[in-house]
Amino acid sequence: MYDDEMGLADIADELAVTTTTQDERGVATVDDTDVNLDARLREYAAELPCTPEAAATVLERHSAGDSVGDAAEAAVVAPVTAAKVLHRAGVEGVTPLAPTARRVLRDWLDGRLSRADALELTGADDAEFALAAYVETHDPIPELADATRRDAARSLGGDALVQKREELADTMSASTDLF
Incomplete structure (x- = not known):
């Protein structure tokens, strides 16, 4: 079909361009x-x-x-x-605690830990702890x-x-x- 001596111009001569119409399609919203x-x-x-x-x-x-x-x-x-x-x-991702810290928080909510222990284990400050408790108790x-x-x-x-x-x-x- 093509030999090694053909250049780009020779290849381009053999190309044919055809035009067809397309339906206009908008973005569905x-x-x-x-x-x-x-x-x-x-x-x-x-x-x-x-x-x-x-x-x-x-x-x-x-x-x-x-x-x-x-x-x-x-x-x-x-x-x-x-x-x-x-x-x-x-909106997801609002809780300031990582999964392990959330488990510790749940242990506090279930009465298995004191608040002081839960705060220490989570490494959260009072505001982070309060927000995380709200997230855990309010769906x-x-x-x-x-x-x-x-x-x-x-x-x-x-x-x-x-x-x-x-x-x-x-x-x-x-x-x-x-x-």
């Missing part, structure tokens, strides 16, 4: 931006560690990329309160996590990719369909 976060949080006011308005500020600022401390400052609440809001809204509220989810592209808790895949499942083909 799941959007819930018309939801009033303050109104939705008011339903859970009794389960929040601060006012729904402050919680909304914490959640919005944190989802925009602010640190817990900056979100707390914007909401005029203590950073530990902001961390509690994030935990109740299903995230799934309905609150759903209420604070503004859109699938900017999830406040959970995995937006998984949610989007589930919502668009009927429009997607399986990988086995490719073979």
